[in-house]
Structure formats: structure tokens, C-alpha cells
Amino acid sequence: MKFVDEASIDVAAGDGGNGCVSFRHEKFKEFGGPNGGDGGRGGHVYALADPNLNTLVDFRYTRRFEAKRGEHGMGSDMFGAAGDDITLKMPVGTIISDAETGEVLHELLTPGERVLLAKGGDGGFGNLRFKSAVNRAPRQKTPGWPGERKSLKLELKVLADVGLLGMPNAGKSTLIAAVSNARPKIADYPFTTLHPNLGVVRVGPEQSFVIADIPGLIEGASEGAGLGHQFLRHLQRTRLLLHVVDLAPFDPEVDPVAQAKAIAAELKKYDPKLYAKPRWLVLNKLDMVPAEERAARVKDFVKRMRWKGPVFEISALTREGCEPLMQAIYQHVQAEQKAENAQPERDPRFEVDAAAHSDES
Incomplete structure (x- = not known):
């Protein structure tokens, strides 16, 4: 297999889910109050140093990696589920740099080492969060925060004695x-x-x-x-x-x-x-x-x-x-x-x- 020692990829963490506006509705219970849950966190993107790999050829043809967003909040105090994280396996010795600035972000030197490439966005707040003594029926909610998006340059230096x-x-x-x-x-x-x-x-x-x-x-x-x-x-x-x-x-x-x-x-x-x-x-x-x-x-x-x-x-x-x-x-x-x-x-x-x-x- 041809040795590939450089690759450029784009990673996108998942956005956070939106908060929910909901009120409790039950028979014979008037003014049940807010019960809108928060949105779930977006999925993170990780890099894992895999000693079984020795090239970056997997990143030559698939260059964009995107984690799933978090689920939206729902009524009945139900919070949205977090998005699934994704892990990119890379050879030991991979140097991960920011493609725009050239800054070295991570260096995978130890087998099994796991680093965070892009952080998922936090979930938005549901109206349950805004309940207070003076605001018993809040209708506020916040959208989920966007996940990080980065353009990365991968460089592999052979680890040999x-x-x-x-x-x-x-x-x-x-x-x-x-x-x-x-x-x-x-x-x-x-x-x-x-x-x-x-x-x-x-x-x-x-x-x-x-x-x-x-x-x-x-x-x-x-x-x-x-x-x-x-x-x-x-x-x-x-x-x-x-x-x-x-x-x-x-x-x-x-x-x-x-x-x-x-x-x-x-x-x-x-x-x-x-x-x-x-x-x-x-x-x-x-x-x-x-x-x-x-x-x-x-x-x-x-x-x-x-x-x-x-x-x-x-x-x-x-x-x-x-x-x-x-x-x-x-x-x-x-x-x-x-x-x-x-x-x-x-x-x-x-x-x-x-x-x-x-x-x-």
C-alpha cells in the first residue's frame, strides 16, 4: 500500500439540541407549571492513536467527519439525548495541526492515546430552567449551541528507533x-x-x-x-x-x-x-x-x-x-x-x- 504521510480533513462536532417550552397538563390539576426539558449535548469528535495503523490512507478519500447533534428537549421533564461521539483512528506519531493557522494542536505519541478534536455544542435550556417565584409560567427557551468545526492537517512522522x-x-x-x-x-x-x-x-x-x-x-x-x-x-x-x-x-x-x-x-x-x-x-x-x-x-x-x-x-x-x-x-x-x-x-x-x-x- 502506498505510504500516505499527510492528509487534510474537516471535522464537525454535533450541535446541541434545542430546549423545549411545555406545561404540565393533568386532569383536575390547574396551573401544572413548566416541564420543558433541555436539549441534549452534540457529539464530540475524538482522535485515537491506534498502533495497528501505519498510514493516513483512510483520510485520503473520506475527508469530512461529522458527529450527530443532540436531541431536542421534550415535555414531561424529558431532556434530549446526547449525540453519539465519533472516534477517528490514527497511526501513532500523527501530528494534528490547524490547517488555517498551522498551530500544532495534538501529537499522538502513545498507543491508545485519545484526544478531543472538536467539542459538541451544549444543549439549549427548556422553560423548566426559567421557573422562579416571580415567573411561574415561563415561556422562554434557548436554542442549542453549535458544535466546533475545524479544518485539520494530519502529518505522520514514522516512529522508528x-x-x-x-x-x-x-x-x-x-x-x-x-x-x-x-x-x-x-x-x-x-x-x-x-x-x-x-x-x-x-x-x-x-x-x-x-x-x-x-x-x-x-x-x-x-x-x-x-x-x-x-x-x-x-x-x-x-x-x-x-x-x-x-x-x-x-x-x-x-x-x-x-x-x-x-x-x-x-x-x-x-x-x-x-x-x-x-x-x-x-x-x-x-x-x-x-x-x-x-x-x-x-x-x-x-x-x-x-x-x-x-x-x-x-x-x-x-x-x-x-x-x-x-x-x-x-x-x-x-x-x-x-x-x-x-x-x-x-x-x-x-x-x-x-x-x-x-x-x-
Whole structure:
């Protein structure tokens, strides 16, 4: 299924029901008094983070969602029933923004998280509400309040622990197919991957992480060239980036070092924070390099690249070196998660008090 990472929808909560003007009529009971009930509340519109969804394709064809209005009030002290709420299921990681102002309203980060998108209107008052000692036969009522109506923009950023980046045909799709349950389309022409692929890598019992294969980048991607600029945003939430490099390109005139530097430059140009993320170098397609030349070629690449970070030599096709790489990634992801959980949340009030105390001293 084609990956859809943006959608625009309109949501309308239900209007409140109108209040009722009614008086009690019973035999032998004169001046029974008012008994008109209130109208019911209009239905709310909610969004629910569903971990079973990974695209926004459901909102591509159905773009308007409207909850039912509340029932009107009736006589005999009967209040109108509330309108039914509707819940829109969205993938975890969906960002919900106001389409007109661009303000981010909600961000669904936790499976099962439920947020209110549009509030239903309150029901109107019946004449029973206006009864008083000086107004024993009120004929006033109020209409129901209108429900909220909003135009929303939905944006999905892939929630993955590890993101793969690199030039087209660097072997990213082959790598994710070799180590996870993802089955991306693989071919020998550029831009085989037209949308991100997610895969779960299992390294042991109850030990796993999520890896994302992002469409290949080319020089100028941050300005809109190629396909990668559409999906660079999906790398922003990853804990680790794997820079996959084709160490044995088909064209002998192609310099892998120049390509790798171009990708790094595009990454830095697009988002300096993304460029500052932990990034490992993965030299792929070693099966196409003669065994006696591998060490020299890897050493030359690292030297010319001036790379000081971790380097892994693999062959995604034969799965050589993939297992140590996956184990190292899992250890890194676990360490990152522990560090995040260990950081206590800071109360801004204490920070203000501390600053004031330091000024006084």
C-alpha cells in the first residue's frame, strides 16, 4: 500500500439540541407549571492513536467527519439525548495541526492515546430552567449551541528507533529485508523505494527495535530534488541513523566518498539537529569486493571520509556482518531509552525560584 504521510480533513462536532417550552397538563390539576426539558449535548469528535495503523490512507478519500447533534428537549421533564461521539483512528506519531493557522494542536505519541478534536455544542435550556417565584409560567427557551468545526492537517512522522539513509541503490531495502520482517520492493534501478518501509528487528526473546528504510537521497534533496526531501522528516524521531554506503558501485567513475559527503551535507542543510544525531557508517556490498582488497578499500574510505564514528562492514545480500550490527544497534537503543527514562521532568517553577535565589545571593 502506498505510504500516505499527510492528509487534510474537516471535522464537525454535533450541535446541541434545542430546549423545549411545555406545561404540565393533568386532569383536575390547574396551573401544572413548566416541564420543558433541555436539549441534549452534540457529539464530540475524538482522535485515537491506534498502533495497528501505519498510514493516513483512510483520510485520503473520506475527508469530512461529522458527529450527530443532540436531541431536542421534550415535555414531561424529558431532556434530549446526547449525540453519539465519533472516534477517528490514527497511526501513532500523527501530528494534528490547524490547517488555517498551522498551530500544532495534538501529537499522538502513545498507543491508545485519545484526544478531543472538536467539542459538541451544549444543549439549549427548556422553560423548566426559567421557573422562579416571580415567573411561574415561563415561556422562554434557548436554542442549542453549535458544535466546533475545524479544518485539520494530519502529518505522520514514522516512529522508528533506527533510520537508514543513503544514496539510491546503496542497499538499504536489501538490508531491512535481511534483518527484519519488512519486504520492500527491490530492483536494480534508482528510486526503487518510493515510500518509507518499517520493519521490526528481533535480536532475542522480547528484544527488538524498529528500523525505517527511507527513500534514497541525492544531492539537492533539501531543496526538493529527487524523493528523499519528502521523507527526511521521518528521520527526526529516530535515536540512531545508519548511513549506508555502496562500497562497490556499478559505475567505476562514481566515488563512494563523494556520495557519502554529499548525503551528510544534505542532512546538515535540511536540519542541523538531525545532522547532530548519532550516526554510524555502514559499508555495504562487501561481497562484490575481492576478499584481498576489502581491508585496504575500507581503510582508504574511512581515511578519505575523515570518519571518527563507528564503522561496520556488511553484505546485506549474504547477511555477512549483519548480526553484530543488529546487536550493537539494540544495545545503543536500550542505552538511549534508559537515559531518557532516567531524566526527571523539571518543574519550571523551581527553575524560576533557583534563578531568583542566585540573583539575590
